[in-house]
Every structure is written in C-alpha cells, then in structure tokens.
Amino acid sequence: MNFSRLSSVKTKADDLAKLTMDKHMRLAVTGLSGAGKTAFITSLVNQLLLGAENHQLPLWKLAREHRFLGAKRTQQPHLHVASFDYQGGMDALHSQPPSWPSPTHGVSEIRLKLRYTPQSMLWRKLNNTATLNLDIVDYPGEWLLDLPLLEQSYAQWCEHIESSLQDSRKTELASVWQAMVQDLDIHSIADENRMADIANTYTDYLHQCKQQLGMHHIQPGRFVLPGELAGAPVLAFFPLPAALANSPSKDKKQHKQSYLGLLEQRFEYYKEHVVKQFYQQHFIKFDRQTVLVDCLSPLNSGHDSFCDMQLAVNQILHSFNYGKTSLLRRLFAPKIDKLLFAATKADHVSIDQHSNLVQLLSEVVAEGKRHVKFEGITTDTMALASIKATQSGKAQLNGESISAIKGILQSDVESQQQTTLFPGEVPSQLPQQDFWQQQGFEFSPFQAPITSPYQALPHHRIDQAIEFLLGDKFK
Ligand SMILES: Nc1nc2c(ncn2[C@@H]2O[C@H](COP(=O)(O)OP(=O)(O)OP(=O)(O)O)[C@@H](O)[C@H]2O)c(=O)[nH]1
Ligand SMILES: [Mg+2]
Known part of the structure; x- marks a missing residue:
C-alpha cells in the first residue's frame, strides 16, 4: 500500500x-x-x-x-x-x-x-x-436616509428641503436659520466663520425636529450623528431658499469662493466622500x-x-x-x-x-x-x-381578569417600586387621523431588568x- x-x-x-x-x-x-x-x-x-x-x-x-x-x-x-x-x-x-x-x-x-x-x-x-x-x-439607520442625495444637485436638494417646510411645526423651528440665510449675499466671497455658524444653526434645527417633534426623517443624516466627522468642514453646509440656490452667478471666477460655490462644493463632497463611502465600505x-x-x-x-x-x-x-x-x-x-x-x-x-x-x-x-x-x-x-424588562400575566380590575405587565418604570429607579400596568391595545392597522383624537397611547419606558x-x-x-x-x- x-x-x-x-x-x-x-x-x-x-x-x-x-x-x-x-x-x-x-x-x-x-x-x-x-x-x-x-x-x-x-x-x-x-x-x-x-x-x-x-x-x-x-x-x-x-x-x-x-x-x-x-x-x-x-x-x-x-x-x-x-x-x-x-x-x-x-x-x-x-x-x-x-x-x-x-x-x-x-x-x-x-x-x-x-x-x-x-x-x-x-x-x-x-x-x-x-x-x-x-x-x-x-x-445608524439615519445614515441610509442620505441615499437620495446621490441623485440630487445642491439646488434640487434645496427645493426638497423647502417643500418639507410646509409642515407648520417645522416652519416655526426653522425660523432662526432661515433668517440667517435670507440676508446672505450668496454670490459674495464666503466667510468661513459665518458658514459654520449657519451650519450649526441648521444642525440645531434638525436636532429640535428630532427631539421636539419626534421626527426621524432628517437630512443630511450625519449632521445629527456626525461620528468622526464632528466639526469637519464637510458638514459646514446648509440649504438655501430654492430661488437663491438656482440664481446664476454673474462672476464665474469668483463663484468658486462664493457662498453658493462653497455650498455646492461641500454638498458634492458630502455625497462623494461620506454617503458613497459609507455604502461602499459597509x-x-x-x-x-x-x-x-x-x-x-x-x-x-x-x-x-x-x-x-x-x-x-x-x-x-x-x-x-x-x-x-x-x-x-x-x-x-x-x-x-x-x-x-x-x-x-x-x-x-x-x-x-x-x-x-x-x-x-x-x-x-x-x-x-x-x-x-x-x-x-x-x-x-x-x-x-x-x-x-417586564413580566406579563393576568391581573384583576373591577372583578375582571385582564392582561397586564409588571416591571420597574424608568421614573421609579430611585424607589425601585414595581408597577403593574394595563398598557392597552396596540392597533393592528395604521391608525387613521380621527383615531388619534379619540385615543392616546402611553407606553412608558422601563428600567433594565435585574439580571x-x-x-x-x-x-x-x-x-x-x-x-x-x-x-x-x-x-
Ligand atoms: N423594555 C425594553 N426596552 C428596550 C428594549 N430594547 C431597547 N429598549 C429601550 O430603548 C432604548 C434604546 O435602545 P438602544 O438599544 O440603545 O437603541 P439604539 O437603536 O441602539 O439607539 P441609538 O444607538 O441611539 O441609535 C433603551 O435605552 C431602552 O430604554 C427591550 O427589549 N425592552
Ligand atoms: Mg445604539
């Protein structure tokens, strides 16, 4: 052998x-x-x-x-x-x-x-x-919300943001950064500090949309979750009113250094180096x-x-x-x-x-x-x-046995007191407008379980x- x-x-x-x-x-x-x-x-x-x-x-x-x-x-x-x-x-x-x-x-x-x-x-x-x-x-899923930007020019993005402001609650929050861009001479040579200020105010507006209005559809996603890009110039841009973003520059030579020119460049840079890279790398x-x-x-x-x-x-x-x-x-x-x-x-x-x-x-x-x-x-x-974080079971209410959950509410962390709750019904379909007027929901956060x-x-x-x-x- x-x-x-x-x-x-x-x-x-x-x-x-x-x-x-x-x-x-x-x-x-x-x-x-x-x-x-x-x-x-x-x-x-x-x-x-x-x-x-x-x-x-x-x-x-x-x-x-x-x-x-x-x-x-x-x-x-x-x-x-x-x-x-x-x-x-x-x-x-x-x-x-x-x-x-x-x-x-x-x-x-x-x-x-x-x-x-x-x-x-x-x-x-x-x-x-x-x-x-x-x-x-x-x-962060928010970073995937930037994908549509790849098919938009800076001016088209500005049009999109402008149309999103039709929601009256957003208009109110947007008033500060909008006032800052209204009196910007967009064809003049850009002042970096002013651009950073407006970009920060726009970022504050996005954070408020998230926190006060519970909004998730935020663009650009990196503004609220910048990761390692916090403070980088690539995030120092913001949308202009659509009419301004579409106004042609008279001095082609100066355009590159003007507010509009820099905003266009940064928007393109963001698409190329932030959005595309995230997709390709991850x-x-x-x-x-x-x-x-x-x-x-x-x-x-x-x-x-x-x-x-x-x-x-x-x-x-x-x-x-x-x-x-x-x-x-x-x-x-x-x-x-x-x-x-x-x-x-x-x-x-x-x-x-x-x-x-x-x-x-x-x-x-x-x-x-x-x-x-x-x-x-x-x-x-x-x-x-x-x-x-909770236990599910039955509890008695007015002599009736109903489904309930028990756990420590986040608000009771100090006392460590357990609460039994009847959280109510989850709608099995998308709730219609009138449904919200009749019924509110109260799903309270719980402390993490003791393990x-x-x-x-x-x-x-x-x-x-x-x-x-x-x-x-x-x-
Ligand atoms: N009761 C309960 N609460 C949960 C559970 N998972 C998450 N939570 C609550 O939801 C909160 C957010 O959960 P995370 O896992 O941090 O959510 P995330 O998607 O990683 O959030 P970001 O990192 O901020 O994007 C937690 O702090 C908890 O309060 C769960 O299985 N049961
Ligand atoms: Mg997380």
Whole structure:
C-alpha cells in the first residue's frame, strides 16, 4: 500500500473539510435611533456566548438538537472600525440599579466564532465540528436616509428641503436659520466663520425636529450623528431658499469662493466622500440584515411622528433596490438573501398584543417590503424584546381578569417600586387621523431588568430571530 499517497489524500480531505466547514456571515442590524439596535446586539451576543448551557433558546433548532457547542468572541475583521462595546453594555445591565447600554453614534462591529456539530453524516465523518464566523455590524439607520442625495444637485436638494417646510411645526423651528440665510449675499466671497455658524444653526434645527417633534426623517443624516466627522468642514453646509440656490452667478471666477460655490462644493463632497463611502465600505458587504422598528414610541408621540417614522423606515428599505440605473444598483444595493423586520420592545405590552404589534409593523413596512421581496430577498416579520424588562400575566380590575405587565418604570429607579400596568391595545392597522383624537397611547419606558451575570439575558423571541437569520447556516 502506498502510505504517502494515502496520507496526501487524507490531508486533502482535511483541507477540504476545514475549507468548507469554516463559514462566514455578516449580519447588519439597522433601525432608526432608539429602535433598540444596541440592546438587540448585546442580547444576541449574550445568548450566543452563554448559549451551550443556556436553556432559553427553544426556537433555535441547533440549540434544541444540542448541536450548538458554544461561541467565542474573536478579533473583528476590520481593525479600523470601532468594536461593538459588548462589555460596556453588560456592565451597565449588571450595575445597581441596572441601566440600559449607552446610545451609539457610529458604525461598530463584533465577530463571534460559533462551533456546532454538522448535521450531514458526510461532514460529520470528515470533521466532528464546524465553525460559523459571525460578524455583527451596528450602524445608524439615519445614515441610509442620505441615499437620495446621490441623485440630487445642491439646488434640487434645496427645493426638497423647502417643500418639507410646509409642515407648520417645522416652519416655526426653522425660523432662526432661515433668517440667517435670507440676508446672505450668496454670490459674495464666503466667510468661513459665518458658514459654520449657519451650519450649526441648521444642525440645531434638525436636532429640535428630532427631539421636539419626534421626527426621524432628517437630512443630511450625519449632521445629527456626525461620528468622526464632528466639526469637519464637510458638514459646514446648509440649504438655501430654492430661488437663491438656482440664481446664476454673474462672476464665474469668483463663484468658486462664493457662498453658493462653497455650498455646492461641500454638498458634492458630502455625497462623494461620506454617503458613497459609507455604502461602499459597509452597506453592500452584508449577507443578512435585520431592520428593527420601535412602533410603540411614535404611537406615544402622535400622528405626525408616526407617519414620519413610517416614511423614514421605508426610505431605509429603499436602499435595498436603490438606483434607476444598473450601475447605481451594482454600486449601492447589498447582496443580502434574508431580511428580518422586528418590532422591538414587545415587553412594553402584554403577550396577547404581540400579534397586533406584528400586524402593525407589517403595515408600517409594507411599501418597502414589496421592493425587498421583488429583489428575491426572503423576509420575516416578528415582535421581540431583546432584553425583557417586564413580566406579563393576568391581573384583576373591577372583578375582571385582564392582561397586564409588571416591571420597574424608568421614573421609579430611585424607589425601585414595581408597577403593574394595563398598557392597552396596540392597533393592528395604521391608525387613521380621527383615531388619534379619540385615543392616546402611553407606553412608558422601563428600567433594565435585574439580571445575573451567570444567566443569559431574559428575552422574547431572540431565538426565533436567530433561527430565521442563521438557522440554515448550520447544516
Ligand atoms: N423594555 C425594553 N426596552 C428596550 C428594549 N430594547 C431597547 N429598549 C429601550 O430603548 C432604548 C434604546 O435602545 P438602544 O438599544 O440603545 O437603541 P439604539 O437603536 O441602539 O439607539 P441609538 O444607538 O441611539 O441609535 C433603551 O435605552 C431602552 O430604554 C427591550 O427589549 N425592552
Ligand atoms: Mg445604539
């Protein structure tokens, strides 16, 4: 028998096994600010790291079949990207009293190595274990709202902003920066300090739209979440009244240094170096995506806020089949094959309301989902609580047994007093205008739950999300 030949065949088989059994997957988690991205990733990582001994994942087939061997955090692939602060989040959750992980302001990533026993007999003979390298990426959904800018000139963008000011509540907030641009001689040589002042005032206006009006559809997205670009001249631009932006310059030579010239240049620079780069460096490289939507907070804020959230979420979804030309599509559309829509913070309502929440989310994303499905992407919609802060059960009210939730409200952090609430019904359809006049919503924020570092975080349906997003990778 030729042993050397035999051993070379075996080495090749080993190589082949290693090659095939080491899979990679890049999962993006997106959503508007406050949607629950950081809580979702923190819980997902926590469930996976504690997974092998964690009995909380019955809807994940791999865990149910005892084929999940465990997970380990390893070095992330892109060393120039911030690391997802898992430990910081867990420290906050385990502090006394517990607090939620801090808000994030940019792209971050984390890599987990997941070990499992392959299902196929053939692979099991070649190799007892297999690995999935899972990269999870957190990034602000607001940055995806800038995509339409790529098809606009500076003047067209100004027209778009002007038309958005028809909302009377915005007009009031906009009055300060509008007064500043009205008396600007846009063809004169620009004063850098004045430009920065107006850009700051415009940024303040965007922040007020977010905070006071609960608006999400903010442009340019980097103005409110600048990340590493805070203070950079590329963000020192602002929209002009459309008539001014369209007024031709008389002195072509001076145009480049004039206010209008600089605004046009910065707008183009922003498109080229901020928007396009974000898409090319991060967005198109994902395999799978989850879009998280907090449907409950906008219900609290009222009709306009809810409609704005819907518009912004569908705008994000438009990124998946963006571009009128095939070149734009190739450059900016990701090659994902699965997308999960999840209504977050489902523990704010009793379990019997979860199906309404799923239906409401389905209506919110209906338009965007059609585009996504057209691209051949498989979707699923669910309601989940990444980190369950309440207990759901029954309580007596006027002799009647009704569904209720119990937890510590954020406002009772000092006293640590538990409250039992009847949060009421979640509408199963998009609420109509008259509905808002009859009924208000009051979904109050809860303190993070008190948990042990030795146990996985409590949740609703993170395991269902894992099954949908990763399940087929563990064959
Ligand atoms: N009860 C409950 N509250 C949650 C849950 N997930 C998030 N929250 C609440 O929502 C807030 C925002 O959650 P984050 O995970 O920070 O949201 P984000 O999308 O990362 O927000 P940004 O980083 O600001 O964009 C938290 O501080 C909690 O108050 C959940 O599963 N249950
Ligand atoms: Mg975050």
